Amino acid sequence: MTHRAGCRLNLDPDDPRPPYQQVSSSLRASILTKKPGFEAGDKLPSGPELAKRFGVARGTVDKALDLLRTKGLIVTRQGSGSFVRERTSRPVGLHPHLEAAFEQPHVTLDFAGFSSETLHNALQEPLDKVRSGRLAPESITVRLLLPDTDEPMAVPVLVDGLKDEPALRERARNIALTNAGGIAHSVEVLAELGLVQSAAVEVRVHRASSLFKLYILNRSEAFFGFYPLRERTVATNGDSHTFYDVTGKDTMLFHHAAGPDDASGPSPVKVDTRLVVTRRG
DSSP: OOOOOOOOOOOOTTOOSOHHHHHHHHHHHHHHTTOTTOSTTOBOOOHHHHHHHHTOOHHHHHHHHHHHHHTTSEEEETTTEEEEOGGGGSOOSHHHHHHHHTTSSEEEEEEESSOOHHHHHHHHHHHHHHHHTSOOOSEEEEEEEEEOTTSOOSSSEETTTTOOOHHHHHHHHHHHHHHHHHHHHHHHHHHHTTSSSEEEEEEEEESSOOOEEEEEETTTEEEEEEOOEEEEEEEETTEEEEEEEEOGGGOOOEEEESSOOTTSOSSOOOOOOOOOOOOOO
16 A cells, blocks of 8 residues: 655654654554554554654654564565564464453563563663653563573574674674663662562573563463574674574563463463573583
8 A cells, every 4th residue: 555645743842752753653553543544554654754754753653663573463564664564453472461460469570582672672661651650550470581692593694604703793792782781770779769669680591492482470470482483684893694593572472371361372271470590601
């Protein structure tokens, strides 16, 4: 479907949210209300067009689209653009369940996967609501189980001969540290400010490649999905590498709950929240 050129949409200067969240919310509303050009399968306007329409920088649009991908509303195909997911007629996904988890007095979030980047992005909105007083949990506990990048991994690996490349593992390590550190700071500062009674973030590593991601929310809901595998080319330390990598933002998650839930899988299951950790050494 062809998008008609729209007039410039000015952001609300009284809205305390960052511009990228305002842009994301506007696009989300268009998708969920199925406005022309935002129905299932439709291609979104290009990044430059959206930047012009909202009067923001291209980087702001990119962050807004990242949020929509995190919420499972759009999918981006390399070289083709971003499209509204076919499944959005029944909006399910991690984001609304994550926000609902923060409505409980004691929040526990367990994650096992590659880098926790998607979780870091998804946490920003509920944490903003805690900071503004719209959500008021008493405690927040986050546990992250990530791969040990000091050891060779199944991915990332070079396309040529599936060889290990330390520079790619270092890149994966930096991504994981950035996002795990961001989660730790965002959560722990809430306790420092007195907005929650206690907050803790624990990060552990294990000697295995993360080919899937797992979220467990408040010991009652689990989201599980296998990472799509993509071929990519990036420059590290001045050298170009073509390698296989996982893409967390496009992972389709399967939802299981500890009780009846229309959005869950056909057979709700009891959830074991223990994370099995292989300690180094």
